[in-house]
Amino acid sequence: MSTPAGTHEGTARGTARGTVAPAGSAPSRELDVCALRADFPLLGRTEQGRRLTYLDSAASSQRPRQVLDAMRAYEETSYANVHRGVYALAEEATRRFEAARDNVGRFIGAPEPGREVVFTKNATEAINLVAHTWGRANLRAGDTVLLTEMEHHANIVPWQMLAAERDVTIRWVPIDDDGLLVLDDLDRLLEGVKLLGVTCASNVLGTINPVAELAQAAHRVGAVVVADGAQSVPHLPTDVSSLGCDFLAFSAHKMLGPTGIGVLWGRAELLEALPPFLGGGEMILDVSKDGFTPNEVPWRFEAGTPPITEAIGLGAAVDYLRAVGMDAVRRHEVALTAYALDTLQSRFGDAIRIFGPLDATRRGGVVSFVLGDVHPHDISQVLDQYGVCVRAGHHCAKPLMRRLGVTATARASFGLYNDLADVDALADALGEARAFFA
Amino acid sequence: MAGLEDLYREIILDHYRSPRNRGELPSPPAYRVEGFNPLCGDEIVVTLDVEDGVLADIKIAGSGCSISQSSASLMSAAVKGKPVAEVRDLIRTFKGMMSIHEASLPHDGHDRADGAASGPVEIVSGEPEPVDVEALGELAALQGVVKFPVRIKCATLSWNTLAQGLDEVGTAS
Numbered sequence: 015m016s017t018p019a020g021t022h023e024g025t026a027r028g029t030a031r032g033t034v035a036p037a038g039s040a041p042s043r044e045l046d047v048c049a050l051r052a053d054f055p056l057l058g059r060t061e062q063g064r065r066l067t068y069l070d071s072a073a074s075s076q077r078p079r080q081v082l083d084a085m086r087a088y089e090e091t092s093y094a095n096v097h098r099g100v101y102a103l104a105e106e107a108t109r110r111f112e113a114a115r116d117n118v119g120r121f122i123g124a125p126e127p128g129r130e131v132v133f134t135k136n137a138t139e140a141i142n143l144v145a146h147t148w149g150r151a152n153l154r155a156g157d158t159v160l161l162t163e164m165e166h167h168a169n170i171v172p173w174q175m176l177a178a179e180r181d182v183t184i185r186w187v188p189i190d191d192d193g194l195l196v197l198d199d200l201d202r203l204l205e206g207v208k209l210l211g212v213t214c215a216s217n218v219l220g221t222i223n224p225v226a227e228l229a230q231a232a233h234r235v236g237a238v239v240v241a242d243g244a245q246s247v248p249h250l251p252t253d254v255s256s257l258g259c260d261f262l263a264f265s266a267h268k269m270l271g272p273t274g275i276g277v278l279w280g281r282a283e284l285l286e287a288l289p290p291f292l293g294g295g296e297m298i299l300d301v302s303k304d305g306f307t308p309n310e311v312p313w314r315f316e317a318g319t320p321p322i323t324e325a326i327g328l329g330a331a332v333d334y335l336r337a338v339g340m341d342a343v344r345r346h347e348v349a350l351t352a353y354a355l356d357t358l359q360s361r362f363g364d365a366i367r368i369f370g371p372l373d374a375t376r377r378g379g380v381v382s383f384v385l386g387d388v389h390p391h392d393i394s395q396v397l398d399q400y401g402v403c404v405r406a407g408h409h410c411a412k413p414l415m416r417r418l419g420v421t422a423t424a425r426a427s428f429g430l431y432n433d434l435a436d437v438d439a440l441a442d443a444l445g446e447a448r449a450f451f452a
Numbered sequence: 453m454a455g456l457e458d459l460y461r462e463i464i465l466d467h468y469r470s471p472r473n474r475g476e477l478p479s480p481p482a483y484r485v486e487g488f489n490p491l492c493g494d495e496i497v498v499t500l501d502v503e504d505g506v507l508a509d510i511k512i513a514g515s516g517c518s519i520s521q522s523s524a525s526l527m528s529a530a531v532k533g534k535p536v537a538e539v540r541d542l543i544r545t546f547k548g549m550m551s552i553h554e555a556s557l558p559h560d561g562h563d564r565a566d567g568a569a570s571g572p573v574e575i576v577s578g579e580p581e582p583v584d585v586e587a588l589g590e591l592a593a594l595q596g597v598v599k600f601p602v603r604i605k606c607a608t609l610s611w612n613t614l615a616q617g618l619d620e621v622g623t624a625s
């Protein structure tokens with residue numbers, strides 16, 4: 015593994031094994047994308063003789079060699095089931111698993127990483143966990159849950175399931191035509207609300223929501239705030255204390271880590287008060303024929319053998335992001351997004367409809383659009399011929415699609431490894447798509 | 453890798469740009485049925501008029517990609533005025549052409565029209581029946597779609613929806 019000169023931020027408290035400093039990290043804290051790309055084996059792939067243009071990081075990011083290596087090294091040298099093992103190997107595995115938890119917690123500024131970070135399968139399961147535990151313990155018939163029109167299905171359906179079961183009402187914060195939340199009426203919207211579910215950054219519009227402001231208002235009426243960080247934690251510096259939410263959900267596979275693991279961060283005192291989620295091993299302190307005593311947090315919510323290798327991978331991903339620097343990641347993605355918005359608008363003018371705010375500083379690196387009357391599915395098909403990977407569809411946000419008056423959009427989304435050439439490749443391929451269907 | 457021209461044949465682009473039998477028949481008396489493709493958000497509305505065992509009239513509404521729209525248009529032109537039994541045969545033949553790959557695709561279970569296809573249009577599993585592509589006429593232009601497995605559901609959406617409609621009309625009368 016490489017230890018490039020000029021890496022500065024400590025990996026000392028990161029993973030136990032080796033360094034995960036990315037090739038592109040430099041003292042200036044600006045991204046050297048060209049060097050950094052070398053860390054991502056998959057980006058070396060060619061399609062139709064061209065460089066692959068991967069613009070689907072909002073769905074899943076590619077992983078750097080440092081993450082893949084950490085997982086492999088763990089499997090080859092330290093693998094055992096965690097917790098309760100008395101032998102040295104199991105102890106080491108447990109230590110590394112818990113170190114990953116701690117590391118992830120510190121990455122998001124958790125005051126008590128060891129108690130507040132729950133490993134789940136993904137962001138979806140993290141939100142479902144809140145609905146099952148907090149929701150079932152606290153929501154009664156006649157209560158209201160407030161969501162926004164731009165939520166991903168992951169932050170809608172769990173509440174709808176609960177609403178159907180408990181006779182709970184769901185209310186919606188509307189969006190305006192720029193794809194921003196309309197908050198003029200927030201106090202009225204919050205009346206009688208027990209829980210606010212809000213995405214930190216929209217996976218369709220890119221919009222970055224004022225979660226801190228919303229959380230403050232929600233707390234004034236005693237509501238609990240569940241923030242969906244699936245699109246923000248990978249791309250923006252995150253500090254749960256300044257976000258002000260009570261729960262934060264995110265997935266490893268969108269932040270350079272593996273699939274199969276996600277995180278629910280929750281305020282320690284809230285988690286302490288919650289009943290268990292799934293039942294089984296790991297989540298108990300004692301079981302008799304008459305019943306069980308639930309375990310301490312966070313293990314209370316982690317029934318069964320957890321995704322151990324994946325936790326190691328997530329820890330390595332966090333090390334990588336930290337070494338690059340989340341401020342640098344954000345600056346890079348703002349520049350890229352601004353360039354994309356500019357290029358697409360000047361190239362296609364009125365023919366392109368870009369959703370969400372047109373100010374790159376107000377949004378994440380997600381650009382959804384429709385081009386003329388070419389269906390997004392056909393666009394992505396033509397783009398694929400040019401080695402450009404974009405997603406087309408409703409992006410698991412059907413209420414938002416209805417609000418926008420479309421059934422589908424095409425979506426290009428950026429990661430720290432994308433560069434201006436990727437945007438140019440997108441624009442060129444879009445030009446071909448238009449010509450093809452003209 | 454298959455090229456774009458395998459997928460987007462001239463006939464397909466023609467039906468996409470000028471769809472036949474577009475719109476909705478007043479229902480009732482016509483029977484109305486909807487289909488969805490959750491993958492791309494395609495929605496299709498088929499209204500059909502069955503009289504004395506004949507599919508007397510059919511119209512297609514909804515929105516979707518070029519493959520789903522052109523397939524629906526081609527379908528409407530092929531089945532309009534045909535005896536229902538013949539229409540069912542055609543559906544089977546068309547699905548046969550598409551099923552070669554559909555059988556090997558993971559089924560996501562979201563496709564309402566597909567999910568409802570418990571009637572005569574089972575997805576062929578195991579040995580595919582030989583398909584008489586000649587009998588499909590213009591519809592054979594959609595053959596290239598099987599080289600693009602994710603698009604097969606686009607092509608079959610209207611057919612599954614029609615099959616569902618024929619089943620429901622049959623049980624309703």
Ligand SMILES: Cc1ncc(COP(=O)(O)O)c(C=O)c1O
Binds near residue numbers: 072073216410
């Ligand atoms: C905003 C948002 N929330 C939640 C999710 C769900 O993530 P996962 O599928 O990893 O649970 C996604 C991913 O598509 C997302 O973009």
